Amino acid sequence: EAGVAQSPRYKIIEKRQSVAFWCNPISGHATLYWYQQILGQGPKLLIQFQNNGVVDDSQLPKDRFSAERLKGVDSTLKIQPAKLEDSAVYLCASSSGLPGLATNEKLFFGSGTQLSVL
């Protein structure tokens, strides 16, 4: 089966510029996640979608980050304006899980977008 697709693979911008990342999950997967992985750290959940609705965005810096999944399939994550500390790999993941399923639901990750803010 096709995996989780992300683009671009790399992005270099200057601080205060805006940037957008795209993710296409595995076909049929209802749940989509965006994670931020800063160098030397484990990934941290930014936002979780269930179909086209937000389930959890408690860790999303909403003053500069936004995300949408309008048709319940692919998703975009935007940063505007970017700061130096936003330099990280942004990972998209998906799962077939629905609310109430077991906590051992498997997530499938994309290869990520590596963002460098100069």
Next chain:
Amino acid sequence: AQSVTQLDSHVSVSEGTPVLLRCNYSSSYSPSLFWYVQHPNKGLQLLLKYTSAATLVKGINGFEAEFKKSETSFHLTKPSAHMSDAAEYFCVVIRSPGKLTFGTGTRLTIIP
């Protein structure tokens, strides 16, 4: 709150020797624990998962992990390291469906 602590940020072993990557967890109840592997420029891949069915869990590529409640540990092991095992390994606890809390990672280096 549930969390995991990976005790080593970097582990180096010679090819053909055993691998031990250590992880301790903190949880007020029986947790769901995973190990993920991240090869350079590739997505995170699930190695194995513990869901209370058996304390010794076998995963892909010859890896296994043992859940020890008395020690609050979930260490990852492999009897014989291969060059292709060089990667970053993450211990993960599940807070709720789909909500993963990652450890800080252990970088495994294999010495030829």
